[in-house]
Amino acid sequence: MVNGSRGPGELAPLSREIKLGDRVLLYQDARRKWIAKVEPGRFHTHRGYFELAELVGKEYGGSIRTSMGQNLAVFRPRALDIVESFDRPTQILYPKDIGYALFQLGVGNGDRVLEVGTGSGALTSALARGIAPDGQVFTYEMRPEFLRAAKANVDKAGFGSLVTFHNKDPTEGFDETGVDAVVVDLGDPWRMVRAAYGALVGGGLLAGFTPTINQLEKLAIALREGGFVILEAVELLMREFKTEAGKVRPETRMIGHTAYVTIARKLLPTPEA
Template sequence: MPKPFEPGEWIVLIASDPPRRWIARIGEKFSTAAGVFDLQDLVGQLPGSPVTSHLGHRLFAFRPTAADWVMHLVKRQTQITYPKEMGYILVRAGVGPGARVIESGSGSGASTLLFALAVGDTGHVYSYEQRPEFSHLAQQNVAQAGVAHRVTFKVKDIAEGFDERDADVVFLDVREPWRYLEQAVTALASGGTLVVLVPTTNQVSETLRALPSLPLIDTEVLELLLRHYKLNPDRLRPEDRMVAHTAFLLFARKCAL
């Protein structure tokens, strides 16, 4: 049985025609061209319940998914890792309850948040960032989602190495990841997964050149493309625009020598 909405909860409000979504909080008044919605009316209601404006229009209320948190609730000062990449990273690297994940850098905390949701209360995320202002923002975004207890934030230059050992995953989202591969491998457990995210092919090439000297195998490089379709069953076709390239992903597994 779903848990009823409580005062102060973040919710997603969804209109069906035309499809549109907004982020709001239970207990507030929310205004659109369709009128003013008193979200206090949703207290005690179940997810999926409607709320009606003073003009008689309806929106439907849901709890935010992980994608909603990242795309609509994370305050950004940096480029974020998008759900299409993070979804594959979580599956490919085997991030689940109990996993220990190291990431660098924290940025705005989008990937930190998704890792924290995935590892559960039995796992932990260690998030490194050189710039204090970014680390502070990431901490705020993770706390807003209610998973701050699953993350340890550190302001540190990873050239000095990571403090942890035997991590299941090390995720490098930095400009020159090839400079920190030795530090990442040292922090990884045997059998652990290295994940590198970069936006350009020359960064991938530099990283690949640095791999042969390290105890890493099962290397994979890829990018993911996501295309939405227009919701007309009689004239089904792709949307006119799409975000084509966002990032390249590189994966490798640490082996015992």
């Protein structure tokens, strides 16, 4: 993919020009950025407003000036930008953990991926971006109100056709079989190991996200007993940097801990000699 040539949920190359109905990212700085739909009406910031329809026909990557002279860059939003704008009825995974897990799982076009713990749909959207345009994500969530919110979020990101939503606890088994990967983000992930084993192809991958070491240990025990090989369990620490010339250094504060990421593969039983 050529960077910037596709929108978050767009499956084919897009025009470089902004069209009526597009969702755009308006970027002032790292803290002041907004997603807006290009339609009749004004977009207001604390530094003035502009008419959204003025964007129609302009090339992505340019800027627009508000009534008070503030320049805003106008970018095509990435999936990440849309996810950051989601309503979040639940805790969501951090991009560092999502990105690493997707690479570890080797998620690509055409894959069929199972998810348990849809939550707000952040990981669902990243998975959908990964398996597009020919794959499918099957996601399970037991709380109907979270499933509704996640569905609205995933639709907003443009990935609705790539995701099948189940309002169900899949502990006793998933509806799908022969899947390439399973991701589990909930409090007791060890309960999903048996169902995951049943649904995965031989060698299929599993990613589990656990906030505490106790949960990680229980998951690791269940995975080993359940026929998986654990490839690794990691914690990813990320430090942001200030980038102003002469002051380049780490930010004073950082996110200390998010989740431990466990990656495992399904091992088929050894045939009897």
